[in-house]
Amino acid sequence: MVLGGIGAGALVAVGLIRYAMDFEQVLFVNGLDIPVTVTAGSSRFTLDPNEHVTRHMRPGMMDVEVTGEGGTLARDTVVVTDERGLFLYNVLGAAPLYTSVIYYTTSSARNNDAGSEPQPVAGVPFQRLRSIDFVLTDPPSSMSMRKEDGQTMTRVHLGQAPGGWSTSVNWLLQTQRFAEANRLAEGLSRALPKTPGVNEIAFVTKISLARAEGLLASIAAAREWRDAHPDDLGAHRMWVHEMLRAGRGAEVRAWYADAVKQKPDSLVLASILARVEPAEEGIPRLEALVREHPGEMILQKALCMRYVRQRRWAEALPLLEAMAKGDAEYATYRDVHATVLTALGRREESARAFGKQLFEEEETEPLSLEDLLLYARLTGGSGRNGGDEVMSKLYARASKDMPYGVLQEWLSAVLGEPVDVQALRKVPPENPSAGAARILMALAEEPEFAARSIASVDSRVMRFVGAEAGVLLAAEFERQGDSALAARTLDVTAGVALSFEELQDVVHGRQSMNALGSLEWGERAALQLVLARKLDAEGKDSKAAYALVKKEALLPGPVTIALEHWDRPKPAHAVAGDSVP
Incomplete structure (x- = not known):
């Protein structure tokens, strides 16, 4: 009887092993804000918001259908292989999941510094992962080790970042996986049609994907969005931005002039027309509209920005002060407010007020x-040596999205402060902020150094380099005769409503910079510096031009760094030892 019992137990154990070998683990994760029902093969179950469950599935093809309140959200046919590991089905690819390798040493303590850079696995609904030791649970701080484990033991962690599906979208955009970002955003639009901002995110991902295909594609996407949302100011501004990047400002002005004739009561159309008209026409139009429609913030904001673009700081200030008293969108204008106060000689007051708001x-x-950088520029330093309570708190908040060390080195590079090169070398080369820091360090040497660094970067890196530095380098490359590098640099510089043809016209004296009404102060200062250097190269008096650069460069940054460190060009007929005019 005993032997029979042992034999039966052995058969059960063998059966369990065979059962386990016949099935694979599939982890289902719902990163949406709503419950969903999943039908996977013959299994059917419900996942609550941010819930996950593991199911054992036979290898082979498997149909998966996900339904929500509004009907079917996704249909996929996936293949579960017998390769072992963990198979992941992330509904719509929405949950911000990531894998990381954790190192444990012989001291049984977890070495947080030696862990690998987390690898996002969002955006793709189904994929096979390596064997995971800790699945959506916090890894232990220490583990016991055997002698045969050696000095170091590694474990793999599958975690979920905070922020939900918006984090996943941001990850995908930052890593230029635009097709996956757009697919996720369109799925979110179906699943969460009433959630604020979802449709806008879908458009952002769509136009990001279109931009990767070229200007014509991005213009078409922006026009489609504008036509679908005729009363949305943001939709119009996006189309205008894309058209200006293509150098088609005349078409934009003609389109809005005709649109205003057809709909004379539309304040959105009137405000956009006044934004794109030459200042001598647009500003009087806006001033008249503000008088006719007192209290209409859309008009006051448009007038404020026209004043700012024309450097009419004193006239812009009352409008910004009115916004600060209760406008719901003031947070998006507080950087403009800080800049205006600085331009009026009230930089210390601006730093205190801006820091107080952030604190x-x-x-x-x-x-x-951008807010962190502006505060650092207002105070004149990165706070590397401590002593600034506001900066310390801001670092803590910003470090949630970027490691503290990388953040500080990037900020130091933007401001022209010494950078810890050894700390930067520890950062993976694909990290965009670290790549930007290296370009900015090269910029602090000479434009030729920056040319080597910038030749192969993409828009992810240039986002951290910034528009001011991007325009400065593009214009300087054009001045030196490298139009190809200039065009590429401007193309990957985000947020600049300046076409390459306009940049060429300004650099070569065919167009006045005053005709460009969309330039920010930093971009304007950058172009002005290149024009001053052009005078140097031509052997002309550049004293007044450099004085204007110093006036235009309101805060420390790329322009002031170049002004201090770049050697001034000498005319072609100069000889060694000649003084610069």
Whole structure:
């Protein structure tokens, strides 16, 4: 009887092993804000928001259908192989999942510094992962080790980043996986049609994908969005931006002039027309509209920005002060407010006010790198040596999206401060902020150094390099005769409503910079510096031009760095030892 019991137990164990070998683990994760029902093969189950469950599935082809409140959200045919590991089905690819390797040493302590860079696995609904030791659970801080494990033991962790599906979209955009980002965003539009901002995210991903295909594609995408949302100011501004990048400003002005004739009561169309007209026409139009429609913030904001673009700081300030008293969108204009105060000689006041606004925000509120950078430029330093309570808090908030060390080195590079090169070398080369820091360090040497660094970068890196540096380098490359590199640099520089033809016309004196009404102050200062250097190269008096650069460069950054470190060009007929005019 005992032997029979042992034999039966052995048969059960063998059966369990064979059962386990006949099936593979599939992890289903729902990163949406709504419950979904999943039908996978013969299994049917419900996943609540942000819930996950593991199912054992036989190898082979498997049909998966996901339904929500509004009907079918996804249909996929996937293949589960017998390769072992963990198979992941991430509904729509929405959950911000990532894998990382964790190292444990002989001291049984977890070495946080030695862990690998987390690898996002969002955006793709189904994929096979390596064997995972810790699945959506926090890894232990220490583990016991055997002698045969050696000095170091590794474990693989599958984690989920905070922020939900919006984090996944941002990951995909930052890594230029535009097709996956667009597919996810369109799925979100079907699944969460009532969620604020979802449709806008779908458009952002769509136009990002279109931009990768060229200007014509991005213009077409922006026009489609504009036509679908005729009363949306943002939709119109996006189309205008794409058209200006293509050098088609005249077409834009003609289109809005005709649109205003057809719909004279549309404040959106009137405000856009006044934004794209020459200043001598657009500003009087806006001033008249503001008088006719007091309290209409869309008009006051448009007039404010026209004043700012024309450097009419004193006239812009009252409009910004009115916004600060209660406008719901003031947060998007507070950087403009800080800039205007600085231009009026009130930089210390601007730094205090801007820092107070950022300091009083909740620590859970996301902090844009643009706000962090502006505060650093206002105060004149990265806070590397401590002592600034506001900066310390801002670093803590911003470090949620970027490692603290990388963040500080990037900020130091933007401001022209010494950079810890050894710390930067520890950062993976594909990290865009680290790549930007290297370009900015090269910029602080000479434009030729930056040319070597910038020749192969993409828009991910240039986002951290910034528009001011991008325009400066593009214009300088054009001045030196490398139009191909100039065009490429401008093309990958984000947020600049300046066509390459316009840049060429300004650099070569065929067009006045005052005719470009869409330039930010930093971009304007960058072009002005290149024009001053052009005078040097021609052997002409450049004293007044450099004085204008110093006036235009309101805050420390790429232009002031170049102004201090770049050797001034000498005319072609100069000889060694000649003084610069």
